[in-house]
Amino acid sequence: MELELLKSKIDSLVDKNNSKEFxxxxxxxxxxxxxxYYDWVGFYFKNGDKEELKLAQFTGEETEHTIIPFGKGxxxxxxxxxxxxxxQDVSEQDNYISCGWKVKSEIVIPIFVKGENIGQIDIDSHTANIFTENDTLLLEHVCKKVATIL
Structure with missing residues (x-):
């Protein structure tokens, strides 16, 4: 993973002034x-005043988990x-919501706006034990950039 190159590409996308959804x-x-190894990438955001997340934009297979209650999964x-x-291995998690039998690992990073957790980026991989510190650093960068357009 070319961490700095990917961060630069993310910066360019955010700085283009397109719609938030785009x-x-x-x-x-x-x-x-x-x-x-990023087999599903999506954003979930707090659903109004409800204690739940609502799926926004994503890439990958369709999911039935378009609404996720706080605390679940x-x-x-x-x-x-x-x-x-x-x-690193979803089979070891008791509070895991399965999005499909192929998913082996998952990483979720929160998005903060003015100190409030308003959403997150969620990545599923079909490979176990795949995520590294670089994934965390990249996705934290993504969330900070996304926060600037929300």
Missing amino acids: TLQAICDLLENEIP ICGQVAVSNQNFVV
Whole structure:
């Protein structure tokens, strides 16, 4: 993974002044295309005043998990904890919502606007034990850039 090159590409996408929806979709597509083990990339955001997340833009297979209650699954846990969550082997997680039998690992990074956790980026991989510190650094950068357009 060319970390600095990918950060630069993300910066360019965000700085183009396209619609929020277009930019989020472009980020999903870029990450899924550039990183071979990113098999599903999506954004979830807090659903109004409800204690749940709602799926926004994504790239990958369709998912039935378009609404996720706070506390449920990896995404729901991040909504409550406000912490990054890297799961190298989803079969070892008790509170995991399966998005498909192919998913082996998942990484979720929260997005903060004015100190409030308003959403997250969620990455699924069909490969176990695949995520590194570079993935965390890249996705934290993505979330900081995305926060500037929300």
